[in-house]
Amino acid sequence: xxxxxVIMDVDTGSDDAVAIMAAILSxxxxxxxxxxxxxxxxINFTTDNTLRVVELLGADVPVYRGCEKAMVCTLLxxxxxxxxxxxxxxxxxxxxxxxxxxxTDCLPLPAPTIREQPEHAVFYLVDTLMRSDGDIVLVPxxxxxxxxxxxxxxxxxxxKIKAICFMGGGFKVFxxxxxxxxxIWADPEAAQIVVTxxxxxxxxxxxxxxxxNFTLDDARELRSWNTPAADLVATLxxxxxxxxxxxxxxxxPDSAPxxxxxxxxxxxxxxVLRDVRLMRVDVDISGGFADGQTICDTRAxxxxxxxxxxxxxxxxxxxxxxxxxxxxxxxxx
Ligand code: RIB
Ligand code: CA
Numbered sequence: 089x090x091x092x093x094v095i096m097d098v099d100t101g102s103d104d105a106v107a108i109m110a111a112i113l114s115x116x117x118x119x120x121x122x123x124x125x126x127x128x129x130x131i132n133f134t135t136d137n138t139l140r141v142v143e144l145l146g147a148d149v150p151v152y153r154g155c156e157k158a159m160v161c162t163l164l165x166x167x168x169x170x171x172x173x174x175x176x177x178x179x180x181x182x183x184x185x186x187x188x189x190x191x192t193d194c195l196p197l198p199a200p201t202i203r204e205q206p207e208h209a210v211f212y213l214v215d216t217l218m219r220s221d222g223d224i225v226l227v228p229x230x231x232x233x234x235x236x237x238x239x240x241x242x243x244x245x246x247x248k249i250k251a252i253c254f255m256g257g258g259f260k261v262f263x264x265x266x267x268x269x270x271x272i273w274a275d276p277e278a279a280q281i282v283v284t285x286x287x288x289x290x291x292x293x294x295x296x297x298x299x300x301n302f303t304l305d306d307a308r309e310l311r312s313w314n315t316p317a318a319d320l321v322a323t324l325x326x327x328x329x330x331x332x333x334x335x336x337x338x339x340x341p342d343s344a345p346x347x348x349x350x351x352x353x354x355x356x357x358x359x360v361l362r363d364v365r366l367m368r369v370d371v372d373i374s375g376g377f378a379d380g381q382t383i384c385d386t387r388a389x390x391x392x393x394x395x396x397x398x399x400x401x402x403x404x405x406x407x408x409x410x411x412x413x414x415x416x417x418x419x420x421x
Contacts, residue, residue, distance in 0.1 A: 094120065095121050100138045366396070
């Protein structure tokens with residue numbers, strides 16, 4: 089069977105890291121390139137972290153640095169403003185007064201010795217897609233700035249993109265504000281450009297990712313394999329569970345979502361997503377209370393053409409089994 093060619097656009101990020109590892113390890117995916125964007129962290133960190141992950145797996149995948157700030161967010165005075173990614177370690181006290189650290193700048197891996205490519209991510213996307221046979225699937229797992237920029241520079245790429253499966257948005261679940269998910273909130277105009285591009289789009293929102301959590305038991309199992317890849321994922325899951333337990337306790341005890349890995353997994357096995365519905369989705373770019381909201385029109389007769397397949401649920405067992413099987417294939421120390 090031919091491998092699916094994929095470009096991932098990432099803001100690495102611990103869940104991005106797991107998604108990248110899964111793509112590299114999957115026999116069904118040819119990971120053509122990785123582009124980075126500011127999001128979880130500033131662009132220096134998201135690029136550096138991406139290189140760390142590629143080097144950990146000894147993969148030969150080029151990394152292209154992309155946009156360091158959102159398209160136009162700075163232009164509206166009442167907007168959240170000039171978001172360029174956070175820096176520093178997030179620290180909060182939990183209900184018991186214990187210090188919980190999360191969102192560290194650097195992944196717990198050695199500094200990379202491999203280097204990023206000289207070309208900017210946006211031009212790489214334009215060139216690669218225009219030269220392709222229309223066979224590349226894009227998996228964005230951060231703010232959609234690079235992709236929207238590429239679409240504006242060369243709109244013809246929209247006919248060249250086979251499909252987009254992105255992590256972002258919320259149907260009823262939100263995290264950045266009461267109405268928006270982080271990746272969309274960070275660059276709402278970019279998200280609106282992408283969902284209205286005419287490319288077949290699948291949205292993997294928080295509603296789905298929160299149904300596919302990894303648990304501390306999963307982390308223990310991964311740890312017992314004693315491989316660098318499984319060890320890293322075990323550590324990331326443990327850190328995420330500590331933060332989620334403290335600030336966003338999940339329905340499944342001692343568990344946390346690995347959002348981005350679900351979007352990548354859906355390219356390998358679409359059945360990891362459940363209750364996928366074609367809807368009209370637009371992004372609120374008003375700068376108001378709902379700025380960055382993915383407005384999913386569930387009416388029987390929406391007045392605009394349905395444009396996005398929205399996953400409302402996920403098959404946790406299937407997803408966790410898939411990720412574990414990919415990590416299992418990675419050689420022991
Ligand atoms: O809201 C979750 C998303 O925001 C994930 O992609 C995470 O990595 C952050 O970018
Ligand atoms: Ca991400």
